Amino acid sequence: MASTSSSAAVVEERESGRKRKRGGATGESEGAEEAQPSKWRTRRVHEIYSSKLLDAIRLVRSGSGSPASAAAGTAAAAAADPQSSRAVREAADRALAVSARGRTHWSRAILASHHRRLQAARRARLREPASPPLRHPTSPPGKGPKAPALARKAKVLGRLVPGCRKLPFPALLAEASDYIAALEMQVRAMTALAEVLSTVSASSSGTSSSPA
Amino acid sequence: MSSRRSRSRQSGSSRITDEQISDLVSKLQDLLPEARLRNNDRMPSSRVLQETCNYIRSLHREVDDLSERLSELLATSDMSSAQAAIIRSLLM
Numbered sequence: 243m244a245s246t247s248s249s250a251a252v253v254e255e256r257e258s259g260r261k262r263k264r265g266g267a268t269g270e271s272e273g274a275e276e277a278q279p280s281k282w283r284t285r286r287v288h289e290i291y292s293s294k295l296l297d298a299i300r301l302v303r304s305g306s307g308s309p310a311s312a313a314a315g316t317a318a319a320a321a322a323d324p325q326s327s328r329a330v331r332e333a334a335d336r337a338l339a340v341s342a343r344g345r346t347h348w349s350r351a352i353l354a355s356h357h358r359r360l361q362a363a364r365r366a367r368l369r370e371p372a373s374p375p376l377r378h379p380t381s382p383p384g385k386g387p388k389a390p391a392l393a394r395k396a397k398v399l400g401r402l403v404p405g406c407r408k409l410p411f412p413a414l415l416a417e418a419s420d421y422i423a424a425l426e427m428q429v430r431a432m433t434a435l436a437e438v439l440s441t442v443s444a445s446s447s448g449t450s451s452s453p454a
Numbered sequence: 455m456s457s458r459r460s461r462s463r464q465s466g467s468s469r470i471t472d473e474q475i476s477d478l479v480s481k482l483q484d485l486l487p488e489a490r491l492r493n494n495d496r497m498p499s500s501r502v503l504q505e506t507c508n509y510i511r512s513l514h515r516e517v518d519d520l521s522e523r524l525s526e527l528l529a530t531s532d533m534s535s536a537q538a539a540i541i542r543s544l545l546m
Contacts, residue, residue: 279485292545299524300533326529331521395503402510412470415478418506422485425513431545432520436527438544443531 279423291341292431298333299435302326332356338428347413348421351405475499482506 281287335352342349396414400407403421406414476499483489483502486509497505533541 289546326525327522330525391500398507412475412478415482419482429516436523438541439527
């Protein structure tokens with residue numbers, strides 16, 4: 243991971259040793275950490291994600307420069323156009339999925355759907371015939387909830403968590419636990435970033451005219 | 455609570471028992487904000503699933519709102535790589 247300041251990376255290495263168990267995770271080793279949804283509460287993963295998030299949304303800004311906002315006009319520059327807002331959301335989700343390190347269905351599903359979209363766009367540009375979208379081939383049989391009400395709710399849950407529509411019930415519950423923990427971290431990190439950015443932009447725009 | 459033996463159709467893997475499922479459900483329950491407030495002993499599974507769905511939806515909404523806020527902030531500010539380094543260190 244390229245970092246612009248090496249000192250930040252050094253600090254991260256030191257702090258990761260001290261503060262890895264901030265959330266109260268019981269496992270010291272990487273293996274135990276990976277299995278628990280509580281891994282999302284560590285300071286280390288928060289920092290890793292925040293850094294990825296910052297990189298990702300900076301790319302969004304430079305990517306959606308002229309074509310989207312030219313039509314909207316300069317007056318809309320201060321408002322968020324829905325395209326860039328969605329692009330930020332998708333970038334944040336992808337960064338979150340990357341931070342999950344490929345151990346969960348939902349994270350793989352997010353990255354896979356992005357990859358498919360990129361491939362489709364690439365093929366459209368090159369005018370090649372599109373290959374059919376890859377889908378998870380089987381719905382593995384497993385223990386499901388016996389009551390119909392539970393089965394209905396499980397289905398709704400399966401649609402809410404990415405890539406989990408056809409999972410058996412126990413796996414779905416495990417994915418949902420991890421996904422919720424990850425989403426909470428995403429909210430914390432995005433909130434912190436928004437605070438920092440609004441502070442930075444407020445101070446940089448207010449320096450010339452603010453009275454003492 | 456009736457104790458039913460699970461009929462696992464998965465070949466070769468361990469049986470998934472009602473107990474395992476109820477364990478997963480209670481872990482899910484512990485993640486819910488409502489459960490943290492009231493320190494519930496046990497909610498029925500259907501309630502846990504319902505609250506889980508609601509909670510995920512509300513988290514999605516929060517992320518959408520934050521995305522909008524972030525895209526507004528990015529639109530109004532020009533971020534040099536030096537500023538990005540400062541911001542990165544502020545986040546750590």
